Amino acid sequence: MLIRPGLELANLTDTGLHRSQNQDYYCYAEPESEDEFLIKGRLAVIADGMGGHHGGEVASRIAAERVRDVYLANPGSDPRESLIVAFHDAHTSIQEYGRQNPEFEGMGTTCTCVVLKDHQLYYGHVGDSRLYLIRDGAISLLTEDHSYVQKLVRQGMLTSEEAASHPDRNILTAALGMPAAVAADFSSEPIPLQSGDVLLLCTDGLHGLVSDQEVLARAAYEPPLQACRDLIQAAIERGGFDNITLQILRIA
Numbered sequence: 001m002l003i004r005p006g007l008e009l010a011n012l013t014d015t016g017l018h019r020s021q022n023q024d025y026y027c028y029a030e031p032e033s034e035d036e037f038l039i040k041g042r043l044a045v046i047a048d049g050m051g052g053h054h055g056g057e058v059a060s061r062i063a064a065e066r067v068r069d070v071y072l073a074n075p076g077s078d079p080r081e082s083l084i085v086a087f088h089d090a091h092t093s094i095q096e097y098g099r100q101n102p103e104f105e106g107m108g109t110t111c112t113c114v115v116l117k118d119h120q121l122y123y124g125h126v127g128d129s130r131l132y133l134i135r136d137g138a139i140s141l142l143t144e145d146h147s148y149v150q151k152l153v154r155q156g157m158l159t160s161e162e163a164a165s166h167p168d169r170n171i172l173t174a175a176l177g178m179p180a181a182v183a184a185d186f187s188s189e190p191i192p193l194q195s196g197d198v199l200l201l202c203t204d205g206l207h208g209l210v211s212d213q214e215v216l217a218r219a220a221y222e223p224p225l226q227a228c229r230d231l232i233q234a235a236i237e238r239g240g241f242d243n244i245t246l247q248i249l250r251i252a
Helices: 034-040 055-073 080-098 149-152 159-162 214-218 224-238
Strands: 007-014 024-029 041-050 111-117 121-127 129-136 138-141 197-203 245-252
Touching: 007 024, 007 041, 007 129, 007 224, 024 055, 024 245, 034 055, 041 055, 041 197, 041 245, 055 080, 055 111, 080 111, 080 121, 111 129, 111 197, 111 245, 121 129, 129 214, 149 159, 197 214, 214 224, 224 245
Parallel strands: none
Antiparallel strands: 007 245, 024 041, 041 111, 111 121, 129 138, 129 197, 197 245
C-alpha cells in the first residue's frame, strides 16, 4: 500500500466476542501517479454492514471499494463533488447487487470517509460510524449519527447520556443500500488541517463502548498503531458486542 510522506497511518479491525462474521470493512488509497495525487489526494474509508446471510459484509465491501474506485477515477478536481458521485454509485451498486441476488436484498451499510488534499479535509458520511478530529489535546466529533436515538436527541426528547445506553441506539435512519435515495452528509467547506492533527474513523463497535475522552487519551499521545490496538482491546474488555474497526491518520 502506497503511503507518501506527510502522514502516519494505522488501521485495524476485530470481529469482537459475539459475532461470527466481521461485517466491517476499511480501505486506504492514494493514486500512483504524482499528477493524480495532486488532484485527488489521500482517501480513507470505513463501513459497517448490516444484513443477514453475509449481507452486511458484502454491503460494506461494495461500499468501501466503490467509493474508493469511483472517487479515484472521477476526473473532477473538487473532492466534495467526487465524493457525492462515489457515494451515489456505492448506494446504487448495493441495491443492484441485492436485486440480482435476492438472498442479499435489504442489505445496507454505514460509510464514513475522508479525503486529505492540500492540507485540507473533506468528508462524506452516512450511518453511525464516526469521524473525529483531535487537535491540541481536544477531540471533536465531525459527523452526526444517522440514528433513531440521535433524532430523539435533536428533538430534545433524550440527552446524549441517555442515548448512549438506549436499547434502540443501533437503529439507523440512513445507510447506503436503503430503498430511499442516499441521505449522506458531506463537508460543506474544506477543513484546514494542521501539523499534529489526528483523524480517527471508527465503527460503533468502538464508540459504543469507549468514550470520546478515552479515544483522545490514546489517539492523541500514542503512535497510531499502538492506539488502534489499545482502543480495540478496551472495547473487547467491555464485552466486544460488535465488530470493531478504526483508522487513525496523524498529519505530519
